[in-house]
Amino acid sequence: MARVVSLILLCVCFSAFAESTRLSLSDYFTETWNTRSGLPHNSINSVAQTKDGYIWIATWEGLARFNGREFKLFTRTEIPGLPDSGLRSLIAMDNGDLYIVGARGGIAVRSQGQWRSLPSSSTMINHALISEQGEIWLALEGQGIVYRASEKATEHTLVDKLSAYRLIKDKQNVIWAATSDGLYKIEGKKVSKVGQEAGLPDASAFTLLLTQSGTLIVGTEKGAWQKQHDKFVSVDATLNHESISSLLEDTQGDIWFGTINKGVFRLRQSGLENLDADDGLPNNRILSLLQDREKSIWVGTNAGLFRLREAPFTNWSQSRGLASDYVRTVLSHSDGSLWVGSSNGLNRIINGEITTLNQAYERDPLSVLSLTEDKNGDVWLGTYTGGLMKVVNNKIYPVKNRTNGLLNNEVRAVLFDSSHNLWIGTASGLTKLTDDGQIHSYTTEEGLAGNFIMALSEDNQGQLWVGTGVGVSIFDPALNTFSNIEFPEKFSTEYAFGFYLDGEKMWLATDRGLIRYDLKTDVMHLFGREQGLPVDKLFQVIEQGDSLWLTSNRGVIQLNKTQLTEFLDNPTGAESVVVSMQLYDEGDGMLSAQANGGSNPAAVTHSDGQLWVATAKGVAIVKPERLKEASKRRLSTVIESFEVDGKPVALPAKSDVLSLPAGISRVSFNYAGLSFIMPQRLNYQTHLSGYNEEWVDRGRLAITEYTNLPPGEYTFKVRAGYPNSEWQNNEQTLRFRIAPYFWQKTSFKLVLILGLFLIAYAIYKYRLYHYKRIEIELTEKVEQQMHDLKNQADAFAHLANHDQLTQLPNRRAFDSWLFENFSQFQHNKQSLSVAIMDIDHFKLINDNFSHLIGDQVICEIARLLRINFPDEGYAARWGGEEFTLLFPHKGADEAARLCEIIRLEIADYNFSELAKELSVTVSFGVADNANVTDYDRLLSHADTALYHAKNNGRNKVVIYNKEILIL
Known part of the structure; x- marks a missing residue:
């Protein structure tokens, strides 16, 4: 420290x-x-930041450029003309140029991504001053100060025989020089010592x-x-x-x-x-x-x-005065102080001052597990081996332990409820200490889910929530009973490490993620690893600002509460909701990402808005406003390299278009967001105009590759952004053009098209005479073929819709008519009846007289139907020995009378000409559309009526759903 x-x-x-x-x-x-990190040398002679955002480091073994993730080295190989790689100073100019000076008098400048070397001086240059007019002042080792009117002008010595280390110009255009002989002042080339x-x-x-x-x-x-x-x-x-x-x-x-x-x-x-x-x-x-x-x-x-x-994050640790680095609990006191309980004692921090509280009686060092404050502002603490204690007059006194009422000396949670009862959660059960000193103990025998107590909280109904190693119990003080929460089996939750009451919701930090419990409906929702949480074992839940903060063994997680609530409120549409989250660890200032849990409170929000988190290496403190400020800082984006088919290509100036040869199969871009605070967490988007017209999310990937781009002109754009923040206007562009092969050029295509046209025209003229000769013959053949095709099409159409045996419309034609017309009849409230006719005992005809006679019977009945069926009706062969009859604009009664005429005609017909002693009868099932909503139901009704006719003697006409009428 x-x-x-x-x-x-x-x-x-x-x-x-x-x-x-x-x-x-x-x-x-x-x-x-250092050199193990990629630097060329450990002596860092100069550090500068150029306008584009890069950090540059001058060493004795060359120049390094840092983008936040890695160093790129520049030596005499990369900077031709530089006499030596040893560098002393860097001078970053307002226009973005970077001057480097160093050993053997070397001077070089990087402008618009390109290096150029200037004439060297006589000895090592310690520093340089470049004016707006292009004048150069050099501070030399052992040879004083020299002046050049321009980059390539002759040097003039102003001060000799001393070492000059630094030059600066003030607002009055006076140049000051720091030298081995003290301070010098230069006014209009006139030198004086101060x-x-x-x-x-x-x-x-x-x-x-x-x-x-x-x-x-x-x-x-x-x-x-x-x-x-x-x-x-x-x-x-x-x-x-x-x-x-x-x-x-x-x-x-x-x-x-x-x-x-x-x-x-x-x-x-x-x-x-x-x-x-x-x-x-x-x-x-x-x-x-x-x-x-x-x-x-x-x-x-x-x-x-x-x-x-x-x-x-900042930290309080043992090196700053904590009793121990291993902190288990923190308490934000009403007087503005912070109390820190660790494995080796108790500390109080207020206004940057830290004090250690000692025990009133000499005993072993105190390991503090839990803290709470009573209504009088007194601090109570639960310990690992000493039971319950209290701070009185800045001394720690024992209150309760296993010898005088506690179930166990290991106290991981203490809580004063709204009735001022003190609840003490131990490793062997729960103890209540009332305001008048009475003690009541509770274990699994009284209904607790488990005896190992790690967390306590009170909800807005006055119920006590108890977190254990095997689930959560809720104590109802009115009934003096416990009820246990049954987590859904898919949650696979056992440990409850912490609670946070949020109005009518209780948030639970568990070993399988964050659970939200609705106190009104008892509905639970889980947000865990499957939902995108990076860690599923959580210890504490804190709300601060627009976020929920979760502590874990891998750091502190920040979740956007509004997005999380929307995600949990609408599980079916959760895929469309993005919950912004960020995991903070050692890279963000925590001395240890291991935030401790299993004791309470393990993290708190202080009155100044800061979050205090107990960790394995002190207390980590974060102020959320500082995170928001960091994401608003200016962020530069740079395209670092461009490769074509795996080979690097020099980057052009911004306004130039890079020309690439034909046959390019792969181009790749390496880029970086120049943030040195959170370089590993930057997000990127790219856009390639001429290929796609939308920005493409690349996440944290700092390279983009395109393959098999067709010839044409493209503009590549990339931009970087901080996590959970709006994209800044920091895009960088690179324009390039891929040349076509000669056969891909427009001119070649035009010539090719013209040549093909001429060849086609010649062939056309050559064949025209031949075509005229056969025109008549061809026309006749076409006409004959067209006639044949028409006949064939008519035959196919007839076959598709007619029964081949009877030449009556087939089932397809019948179904089509009924499908097309049923809705119209229903809409116009017009009557429509259907009859299904079946030849009685047709199987006996086939068996006794042969299938040939059966076919002849079917044909004869079809003929009789055509003769006796009304013109406005529609008859079709349904299949086998069944026929269907449609009666538009007729109800079931009228249709049944017509069917009766047909039935009598068939029954009286002499079939003996087909076969001796052959007689044929038919049965009808009739139904109308009076009480149906679709044509399938109409056919079903008719079929049911036919079934009734056949089961009741056959040779009948039966109307569906009415008193059977045999006409």
Whole structure:
């Protein structure tokens, strides 16, 4: 932890839009990179950020470019003309250019993605100053300061025989130089030394800073000095014995000092702070400082690159005064303090001050499992081995244990209910301590789901919810009984670690995800791993802002509550609802992603809006507003490389179109969102104009590939966005054109089409005479074929709709007529009757006289039907020995009379000409549309009537659903 020189931690407000508080150095999240991480060398001589958002690092073994995920190296191989890979300084220009200077006098500039080398100087260049007019001032090692009127102009020496380290120009166009001989001033090429007469010490000057207000600060071998009018005064007397190697002013106006051997100092209104190797710096020798656009501080040391950033999470740990790093419970007290129970004691934190509470009686160290506050503001604690205790006058006193009423000394949950009863959840059951001191104990024998109690809560009906290792019990104080929640078998839930009451809903943190329980309807919904939750074992549920926060062994999960509620309220349409969520862990500032559970409360919301979470390495604290601020910061997107068939291609300028040869089978784009706070969580969208017209979600994939693109012109676009936030206007584009093969060109296609047309025309003319000769013959053949086809079509049509044996319409034709006309008759309320006729004992005719005679009988009956059937009717062979008859505009009675005429005609007909002693009768079933809604029912009624006729003697006409009438 950083040693804070001044312990005054006052909130400082620099403007109406500035943050009301600043993190102490101990609360910054730190990261380190070195050669094992991909840097070419561990001495970080200079760090700069260019306009496009890249971080650039100068080392003795070359230049590194950082995009948040990986380093890309540039050495003499990638920068032709550079005399040596050793670099001393980086100068980022407002127009996006980057100048690099270093060993052997090397100078190069990167402009619009391309490198060019400038003429080298005589020796190593420590720093360079480039004016708006293109003038170049160089600070040389051992050879002073030189000047060039332009990039390639002749050098003029202004100061010789000393080492110049840093150059800066103030608002009056005065150039100041930090040198081994102190501070020099250059006005219009006139050089003068500024020494002790101006208040500066007799010492080397290493670095310079011009503040936002225009104040010049000089970092020397004997402290830092700022210019006030014509004199220099010490910035802070504490630094007067320190060698200041680098300077930085951050966006809040605080001054950072890099030193030769004491690490980093920061000066703000509340005092001076120090961060050194004991606090995590790779080394105490500081070579460079930078604040990037996301307000992170980059520190270049001679043992690696170090960064401090305001991560979403800060921490209190043992190194800051906690009794132990292993924290089990936290309590937000009504007086504004935070209480932290850990494996080795109890702490109270208020206004940044931490105190440790001791036991009133000497005994073994206290392992605290649970905390609660009573109506008087007193704090009660449950312990691992000491039972129930209470804080009185800042001392911890025992209250109850196994010897005087508790079922077990392991107390994982304590709760005061609305009647001021204290409920004590132990490893062996539940105990109630009333306001008058009475004790009541409850176990599985009294109805508890299990004896191992981990969580307690009271709902708005005054019922006590008890979380155990085998389910949840609800205690009704009016009935003095327990009821147990039966989780659906598909939930597979056993452990209930925590509760959160949300109006008429109770949220349960379980070992299978988050469960919402409706207190009115007893309906439960589960949101677990199958629904997209990254972790299904949850310990605590907290609501803050528009989110639910869940703690787990893998970090803290933030869920959008509105989306989650919509998801659970409409399970059938859940696939269309996206629930925004984010998992936070060590990369977001937590010292440990293991948030502890099994004791309560394991996480709380404090009065200032911060969330405090018990973890295996202290307490992790997050302020949700800080997360929202991070997602609103400017985010740059860059296209880093473009490959064609696996080979890299130099990126063109933004306005240029890259021409690619014909036959390209694959193009791929590598891109990055230049965020150094959450680079692994950025989301990307791409769009390829000319191929698709919509943005395509790529998730966190930083590469896109297209195959077999046809020839044409395309514009590739990519943009990056923070998780759970709107897309920024940061898209980058790359235009390219794929050339066609000669046979794919429009001109070739036109020539080919013209040639084909001419050939076709020649063939046409050649064949025209032949066609004329055979025209008459062909016409006759066509006419004959058309006639034959018509006859054949007519025959097919007739066969399709007529019975081949009787030439009556077949069942298909009958069904079609009935289907097409039934609805019209019903709509017009017109009568329509159907009769089904069956030849009686037709099987005996086939058996006694042969099937041939049977066929002749069928044909004869069909003939009699055609003779005797009314013109407006419709008769068809239904199949086998059955016929169907339609009687439009006739009711069942009238249709039955007509059927009776046909029946008598058939019964009286002489069939002996077909076979001796052959006689034939038929039966009819008649029905009308009076009480039916579809034609299938009409046919069914007629069939039923026919069935009745055949079962009652045959040779009858029977009307459906009326008194049987035999006419």
